[in-house]
Amino acid sequence: MKFFLDTALITEIKDALDLGMLDGVTTNPSLVAKTGKSFREVIDEILAIVPGPVSLEVTATDCAGMLREGRELRKLGKNVVVKIPLIKEGLKATKVLASEGTPVNVTLCFSATQALLAAKAGAAYISPFVGRLDDRGHEGMAIVSEIRKIYDNYAFPTEILVASVRHPLHVRDAGIMGADVATIPWKILEDMIKHPLTDLGLEQFLKDWQKVPGGMSAVLATQSKQEAVRAR
Ligand code: E4P
Numbered sequence: 001m002k003f004f005l006d007t008a009l010i011t012e013i014k015d016a017l018d019l020g021m022l023d024g025v026t027t028n029p030s031l032v033a034k035t036g037k038s039f040r041e042v043i044d045e046i047l048a049i050v051p052g053p054v055s056l057e058v059t060a061t062d063c064a065g066m067l068r069e070g071r072e073l074r075k076l077g078k079n080v081v082v083k084i085p086l087i088k089e090g091l092k093a094t095k096v097l098a099s100e101g102t103p104v105n106v107t108l109c110f111s112a113t114q115a116l117l118a119a120k121a122g123a124a125y126i127s128p129f130v131g132r133l134d135d136r137g138h139e140g141m142a143i144v145s146e147i148r149k150i151y152d153n154y155a156f157p158t159e160i161l162v163a164s165v166r167h168p169l170h171v172r173d174a175g176i177m178g179a180d181v182a183t184i185p186w187k188i189l190e191d192m193i194k195h196p197l198t199d200l201g202l203e204q205f206l207k208d209w210q211k212v213p214g215g216m217s218a219v220l221a222t223q224s225k226q227e228a229v230r231a232r
Helices: 011-021 029-033 039-049 064-077 088-098 112-121 130-135 140-154 168-177 186-193 197-208 217-231
Strands: 002-008 024-026 055-059 080-083 104-109 125-128 158-160 181-184
Touching: 002 011, 011 039, 011 186, 024 181, 029 039, 029 112, 039 055, 055 104, 064 088, 064 112, 088 104, 088 112, 088 181, 104 112, 112 125, 112 140, 125 140, 130 140, 140 158, 140 168, 158 168, 168 181, 168 186, 181 186
Parallel strands: 002 024, 002 181, 024 055, 055 080, 080 104, 104 125, 125 158, 158 181
Antiparallel strands: none
């Protein structure tokens, strides 16, 4: 299962890279607006350090405009994935860009039938927005399971990218259901690391370690002796 970071903030991307958990990045116009920087500046910063797929969203709403923007965005990097909204014009643009070899992330997906259309258009990724469905009283993760079943029935290669992730349970369920990717806000990735029993357990181990004569020093001393011999 791949982890993308759902952000346009370079500081968060650097933290996730440092953690070794960054397979890619997804952005959207709202996330870019939060940075206070120009789109070009944000793109350049992200592409300079992220080797994996980076989703950049078009803002045109007609097919010709989406194609124009999508082709320009794609020129900026081999790892650029063009993000296109799931509307009629978006499906047309997806079909054309996919036929040209450009990977498309079809976004703002809220039903399994929409996801089926995106797969038929040749999308590389489909982004079901599970959190926004939950917000409206629907069970967001239910559509992920439906999409998985439909894609598997027909061996569609489109990857399911669970988006609008609100908490670690969304990521857990995405994994259980066999989603290919979850795009996760940095704060939630941090929440996934934490568990109070881990903290308590570590506290106890360190307390008990104080009772071990010499602690770790004997092991570290042996190691530095061996390094000194190897260096000769
Ligand atoms: C995904 O590609 C979207 O950028 C994102 O997950 C939307 O999340 P939100 O519903 O929290 O805005």
